[in-house]
Amino acid sequence: MCAERVQEIIENGLVKCTFYFLMTITFLSGIIYSWFCVRLANWEQEYMSNAAQFILKALGLLACDPNLRTLFDEMLHSILFLGYCLEFRATPEETLGEDMCELLRDSGFSRALMEYVNKLPRRSPFSCLLDMIVTIVGRDNADRVREELRDFINNLDVKGSETLIGKTICITSDLITNEVLTYGASLSHTLKRNKKIILAVSCLHTWHPLVSYAVMCQTQGVAKVSINLQNISASCTAYDVNTLEEKPPCHFCQEMFPLEGNVPIHGPSHLPGNCAEPEAISKLLRIKNINMNQTNIELIANLGHQYPRHVSLESIYMPLE
Template sequence: METERQKQRKEEFLKQQEFFRTNAVLIINEMVKMRKEEIERTEAPSPASPLVDEFLHSIFFLGKINNPEFSPECILDDDDILLKELKDNYPQPFVLCSSQVPKRSPMSYVLNMIVNLMGQENEDTIIKRLCEFTIKLKPGKTKHLVSSTVCVSQKNSDRYYGVSMSTSGPIPGRIMIAASCLSTWDSNVAGAVMTYYPENKEKTKKTYFDGTIKLPEEVRCQAFSLSHRKEMPPCRSCGNLFGLTTSENREWPYGHCAEAESLSNFFKKKDEVREQAQPESDENRKMATESVLKELIKLLNMQKFKWDRHFYTLQV
């Protein structure tokens, strides 16, 4: 029989979990609003957007693996009009959130949309708008769907952005880091992260593979807090992965920080810098990749998610 204390813990847990649904609705409404803003600016012929499509799948997938589970219909339970609009324009995420894994976490798509609207060169405006939206989200104790940092990677005037993983709890975060390594991050960034992932309790690197890189000194890679808009030094993990100079000793989960996505976007457009930041070794990369895939499958099984071995992409 449940004790009073157990009941209180259960009620508190369910209360905290409700922040997932609350934040999901806020983020979905923000993306829909920005898409309408984008349509007005560009006179786009269709209300649908591949970016919004993949974003919705990411949100719905995280709802699917959440405890307790939130279906798309449960998330949007209070807005029948929005639910119908999204089902009409974006039918695939409602179906495939139960079988396919997203390539990115939700706030990555929000940042992507903001950059599209504001213009890639307008760093201050981009960070300001992202911060203003982030503080509207309900953090709770577990910060459901909330990114804590944004990062800018830059050489000359070109800037490329990324956010930290907008997941709560260790398992969803580890799932999304693995998925990003296997499906969307630049191979140099993925290799660096896979050097440590799946990490052991001591957070030591693999003995058989070293894909870590050293970023050229002329490249700026600067993270900012989304709650205070202050510059943040790289953590020890990012120092180990990318050769960033830091006096910080704290190690966040490898691949969690905004630097990974920002540098990935940077390398995809800057081949000459990418060539300078070659990994220590590419030997045994296949073995490292297989270990990440094995870990991803294990984590999905723990969440009782039946993966069809596809990462979600809009089928046109």
């Protein structure tokens, strides 16, 4: 009887311990989930506040040059699309407010307010902003472009991490004449899903196919691909958008874009395609008319046979899981 009683006590104790343990886990899970929901709500509110400021400030640039309307429309579409990618599928009215949306419709920007749901953007809002400022200031005045971009950013009261603002721009220049050739912007999205979407559509539709292929190979670890740029007499320099100081290329960019003018100093390794160099080099290859006779898909498919394993197009074009 004593042994049975002892066993009963032990079993009851184990049941109680298990019960209290499960209750504790459930309680802690509830706290963590509540914190996550609050943080997510705050993050989304921060994004919408930042987006409204970004658009309102960019609207002011249209007064400087009416030819900026196409770039502004592209920027608006990208911002609304990324807002729709938030957890609760933000509408334009939720992102920008009803008054702002009405103003945009009256100003002739209704296309972006309708197509954000079913049409992918081609690049980040920050890339569009950079092109707007280059158009206003002039391509050859690189110092002023950097200063105007910095001033635009400093006049925004952005909060949180998803500020829509990239940290770096890149400028390519002719080594002989010092003529400024192209500009590029880094990705501005901290949310991994949004960053992958912009990276994917950039590879598929926006960047030069050679740049797209090199980025995809680096992203998937297929092979180290260096684009042959020996016939291009150009330098490629990255700058911090806030301090205006030069930044060394990251490890991946140094491997992908071995330009003669680059200083062989490796900075930190970022996500391949995240930096400003891919966009700037892509534009450089286009103005030099290098390999422009094929589409991205055709050239990527042909180049794939030169390496041990073929790049999986689906995993870079649709990384939405």
